[in-house]
Amino acid sequence: MDGCSNYNSLEVRRGCRSKKQARDKFAAGNIPHAQGTIFFNPLTAVKFAKAHGFPLVIKPNVSGFSRGSHFPIRNYKELWRAMFLAKLWWPTTVVEQYLQGKNYRVVITKTGVISVLQRYPAFVNGDGVNTISSLIETENAVREKMGLYPCNNPISQGQQTISYLAKQGLTLTSVPDNEQQVELFYRISLAPGGVVETIKRDLIPSYNHELFAKVLNLFDAEILGIDVIMEQGIEHDAREQKLIFLEVNSRPYLKMHNYPRYGEADDLSGQLGLISVATNQQADTF
The missing domain is CATH 3.30.1490.20 (ATP-grasp fold, A domain)
Structure with missing residues (x-):
């Protein structure tokens, strides 16, 4: 897929394909997981x-x-x-x-954490005046002005959104209260209109950095996209909160790090240039 990295060997990628493989590695390394x-x-x-x-x-x-x-x-x-x-x-x-908490994608190489994104499902914030439909149109216009397309997607006003709103007792014509956040889909993904926020790496405690490095070493990888949920947030020490590591991606989708809805995009070019790419790695093989 366009935007996915090709830095790990085929052996490493094969070891990251399934949820079970990740869970077994997490268990072996005493990494918190579900x-x-x-x-x-x-x-x-x-x-x-x-x-x-x-x-x-x-x-x-x-x-x-x-x-x-x-x-x-x-x-x-x-x-x-x-x-x-x-x-x-x-x-x-x-x-x-x-675990109900904050969802993150952490990209780490052997030089350390190079980018952290907090991921959100599609949502709008009410103003007490406009309908959900109007708020969606405004949000989509902001995304277009920011140049987030096509990496990000507009929020749909189709049946998927209508059905999800109905579960909350809402419709597209509902007027949310001021500052009321209305989720428009459950899945935290770019495809259905989710967005990401860049988290400053210097806000992350040193222990958390060490924990992410431990995960990288468990998989013997050059680079990983690590998905983790933290109850309080990544800015808090992992030892003082509930958290679960979900999975790892050996070919992380780095393109989305260039298009955050919130925060400044991280420049990854320098760190990626330091990665030792294996020869004969069959980069196009999943």
């Missing part, structure tokens, strides 16, 4: 829910772009629906515990 299991039979996920409770997340057992992921799942009805939809993407599926 308890989960892979299943083909949906009853396995139901048993997991009975044992661990809700909320949960359902996702295909393959890394990349959060396609087919569903969260937070709060009851058995939502669980069955999520399992059906996830299997449209991939036959083997993962069920995991879910």
Whole structure:
């Protein structure tokens, strides 16, 4: 995919393909991660829910772009629906515990953390005057003016958004209160209109930097995109909060780091130039 990096060897990329591979590595390195299991039979996920409770997340057992992921799942009805939809993407599926918190993509190389993005689902902030439809139009115009397209996407006013609003008792003609944040889709991804914010690296505690470096070394990688949820935020020491590492991406989508909706874009060119690229790495092979 355009914008994905090709710095890791084929062996490293093969070791990062599935959610299970990441979870096994996290467990081996004593890295905080969600308890989960892979299943083909949906009853396995139901048993997991009975044992661990809700909320949960359902996702295909393959890394990349959060396609087919569903969260937070709060009851058995939502669980069955999520399992059906996830299997449209991939036959083997993962069920995991879910943590409500702040979602980050951390890009790290052997020189250290080079960029951190906080990721948000599509949303608008109310002003007490305009409808959700009007707020969406305004937000899309801001994104266009900022030159975020086509890396980012406009927020849709189609059935997907309408259905998600209906679950909150809202419609496109609803007028949110001033400063009321209205989420327009659950998935934290650019495809359905999500956005990212650049987080300044000097705000991150030294222990967190060490933890991310430990993950990089576990996978013996030159570069990783690490997905992590932190209850309080990445600016707080990981030892003093709940957190779960979700997965790693051996070919992180670096292009999105150039197009933050909030904050200044990180210039990654200098750090990327220091990476030792393996020869004969079959860079185009997934």
